[in-house]
Amino acid sequence: MAEAGDPTLEQGLLANPENQLTYTGDGSVDFSGNPVVKEKTGRWKACPFILGNECCERLAYYGISTNLVTYLTKKLHDGNSSAARNVTTWQGTCYLTPLIGAILADAYWGRYWTIATFSTIYFIGMSVLTLSASVPMLMPPSCEGAICPEASPLQYTVFFLGLYLIALGTGGIKPCVSSFGADQFDDTDPAERIQKGSFFNWFYFSINIGALISSSFLVWVQDNLGWGLGFGIPTVFMGLAIISFFAGTSLYRFQKPGGSPITRVCQVVAATLRKWNAPVPEDSSLLYELADGVSAIEGSRQLEHTDELRCLDKAATITDLDVKEDSFNNPWRVCTVTQVEELKILHPGPNSQEVHRQGEGLFRAPADG
Structure with missing residues (x-):
């Protein structure tokens, strides 16, 4: 008897014209590795969970990056040039780490487990960063007049540990979320191929909504209500992103890793x-x-x-x-x-x-x- 996920089983299902109306024609499978039923999986049933994940993740990312120079100069007492260098180095790392996520997703783990793994790393990084801005011993003393004490090695270490865990997490997620959303639409079905184009419109809309909230509301919170709360809110949203992603597991369509x-x-x-x-x-x-x-x-x-x-x-x-x-x-x-x-x-x-x-x-x- 053919096992779940057996290519022979999949080809037999798709070769039958009656099954072509039931199963996807692009080789996608469910979480257990079985051919997926069109009416029960993918499409707009699954997309809200993916879009929610992306919106919350972008809100978390921009909640950190938008005002990071201000935090470095005002709270860690970095000089302007040092703060700018640290921020650009971190942002550059955020755009290099997607190579890691892309290779792991394509060759080994698949997009689902890559997103799940790096989202968890992301959340840990956000939590560490929030602690560094909330726990008194992890923050340098406030300035007294023109004298601003430098952050200690421990304080710098905890802060940058959280920051670069975020860089690793966002890099693992970046190359996978949009592609995982595209996997929810069967390219062999003309109607679903059209729906895929609409998905990308909503995907970038979700990115911009997250960025808008971060660049306005979260910046105000950080400047007026404190950095612990300002970093804590995007940490909560990153937790919501993970919950949103896992909540749709039974509805997702999965593509098997095809090698690097x-x-x-x-x-x-x-x-x-x-x-x-x-x-x-x-x-x-x-x-x-x-x-x-x-x-x-x-x-x-x-x-x-x-x-x-x-x-x-x-x-x-x-x-x-x-x-x-x-x-x-x-x-x-x-x-x-x-x-x-x-x-x-x-x-x-x-x-x-x-x-x-x-x-x-x-x-x-x-x-x-």
């Missing part, structure tokens, strides 16, 4: 260089691709061949040496058309819009903010 795109890109480049002198066949059907519509990228479908960057097609060209050495199971020597087209997606050529539409979800840029 970075590894696949390196494989295409390596295979291309190995066969640099090999001629590319004029007939694209002679290029290597898996049979029966199976994609080399787990959880995704095959991509159609395009005429852009034909030099990369060398990676999918079958040579006599490949046949002799039976290299078809070695992606460092022979890549599929789908792998090659995944790399072509990065090229902003005349067909890039169509290629990107076909490959949506393979390469995922971090959400803005």
